[in-house]
Amino acid sequence: MASPTGMIGRMRIIVDADPGIDDALALYYLRAQPETEIVAIGTVHGNVPVQQATANALRLTERLNLDVPVAMGAAKPLAQPLKTAEDVHGQDGLGGHAGDEPKTAHTKESAAEQLADKARENPGELSLLAIGPLTNVALALQIEPRLPQLLDKVVVMGGALNVPGNITSHAEANFWHDPEAADLVLAAGFEDLTIVGLDVTMEGHAPQEWLDALPDDCFPRRILGFYADFYASFLGKKGFVPHDPLAAAILCEPALATYHEDRFAIELTGRYTRGKIVADQRFLAADSPFGRDIATERTRAKYAVTADNAGFLARLRHAVTQP
Numbered sequence: 001m002a003s004p005t006g007m008i009g010r011m012r013i014i015v016d017a018d019p020g021i022d023d024a025l026a027l028y029y030l031r032a033q034p035e036t037e038i039v040a041i042g043t044v045h046g047n048v049p050v051q052q053a054t055a056n057a058l059r060l061t062e063r064l065n066l067d068v069p070v071a072m073g074a075a076k077p078l079a080q081p082l083k084t085a086e087d088v089h090g091q092d093g094l095g096g097h098a099g100d101e102p103k104t105a106h107t108k109e110s111a112a113e114q115l116a117d118k119a120r121e122n123p124g125e126l127s128l129l130a131i132g133p134l135t136n137v138a139l140a141l142q143i144e145p146r147l148p149q150l151l152d153k154v155v156v157m158g159g160a161l162n163v164p165g166n167i168t169s170h171a172e173a174n175f176w177h178d179p180e181a182a183d184l185v186l187a188a189g190f191e192d193l194t195i196v197g198l199d200v201t202m203e204g205h206a207p208q209e210w211l212d213a214l215p216d217d218c219f220p221r222r223i224l225g226f227y228a229d230f231y232a233s234f235l236g237k238k239g240f241v242p243h244d245p246l247a248a249a250i251l252c253e254p255a256l257a258t259y260h261e262d263r264f265a266i267e268l269t270g271r272y273t274r275g276k277i278v279a280d281q282r283f284l285a286a287d288s289p290f291g292r293d294i295a296t297e298r299t300r301a302k303y304a305v306t307a308d309n310a311g312f313l314a315r316l317r318h319a320v321t322q323p
Contacts, residue, residue, distance in 0.1 A: 010037055011037070011127055011252065012122070012125060012126050013030060013038050013039065013126070013127050013128070014039060014041075014042065014115055014128050015027065015038055015129050015131070016041075016043075016044060016130040016131070016132060016136050016137060017042070017044070017053070017130075018043065018047045018053045018132030019053050019056040019060060019094070020046070020131075020132070021088075021090075021223050021224065021227040022241075023056075023244050024056070024060055024223060025220060025224075025242055025244060025245040025319075025320060028245070029248045029252075029315070029319040029320075030248050036252055038068050039068060039118065039126065040071065040114055040115075041057050041069070042070075042071045043057050043072050043073050043111060044074050044111065044132045044135050044136050045073075046085070046173075047084065047089045047132070048086060049084055050075045054070065054072040055101065056098060057070045058102035059098060062102060062103060063219065069114065071106060071107045071111040071114040072106045072111060073110055073111025073112060073135065074110075074111070074135035074136055077178035077181065078138065079179075079180045080178070083177065085173065087230065088227070095222070096226060097223050110139075112137075112139035112140040112143055115128070115147070116143040123149075123150045124152055126150075126151055126152060127151065127152045127153040127155070128153070128154045128155070130154070130155070130157070130158075131174070131243075131248070132174060133174050134156065134182045134184075135178045138181035138182075139181075148188050148189045148190040148299075149191070151190065153192045153194070154190045154192065155248075156194070156195050156196065156247070157174060157246075157247035158172055158175040158182060159172050159175055159199075159264075159303070160172040161199055161260075161278075163199050164198075165198070165275075165276065167275075168272070168275065169272065170267075171275030171276045175266055175275050176274070176275030179267070180266075183265060183268060186265060186301065187265070187298055189299045190299065190301070191299065193299070193301040194250060194251070194301065194302045195277070195303045196250055197303065200246065200257060200305065200306060200307045201243040202241055203306075203307065203309060204307060204309045205231075205235070206242055208228070208239050210239065210317065213317070214317070214320065218320060224240055228240040242312075242313075242316060245316050249312050249315060250304060256307055256308050256311065256312055257304040257305075257307040258305055258306045258307075259302040260281075260302070260303045261301070261303075262279040262300060262303065263279065263280075263294065263296065264278065264295060264301055265277075265279075265295040279295070280293055280294040280296075
């Protein structure tokens, strides 16, 4: 396994994404890391319908010279109507700059099948970066229940534990787009699961000055214009929030963040809180009459609570300006 933190070998990564502007930045980030290798990409509904997400993933692999299979995944959530986010990412998902139709094609197998198959073929050797709704990962768990033991590290971008949501007052978009899938993944028992939520990504806001410093002919700068306009209207300040590339950075370099370890679940029935990540964070004495009441049987996961934002933004600038 590889990472910039001194682990031996090369980190081989499956990316599950819904490209998406910040998904594109995450792919730029991973491509720039000398000790990482993207071995496959799966696409899912979320920022745009899955057909558009798949076309964008193919466009990005061509632009970044990534010779990796792209598998089209789930077109809708497990148990609720489809909702997409063109108001954040543009009708084409890339801020109006998707460009021509891709020259390459996606694989015949689904993203869930691809994830399960590659994990079986490479037990303990692959990490997963999931930066869209978790429908494909939940389906892969049904195909291969041993997935939590077959994968090495899993980093998920999702959740708003102790901060407001973004798509609703309490829920972060990726988990809200398919709460049932997110809860299945949190309950599956992944041995090394890190969740990168709004608690850290919103603090990593990139100011307009960061964007202005990018070269004019830089593709990320072009697609970020639409995204930054949305965040200016959403937050009332210029710049943008690089959710997905921060998750990619934390996968590559865990020491960029600090973590709270706990057992997590997703609220599925709340009228106002559906899709929210929850944990029992009470400080209970050992002899307290009040037992813990959330996900007590689940494997503990790490939830990122702080990050080295200055260091991350410097790394991201380097990544998106590479030829």
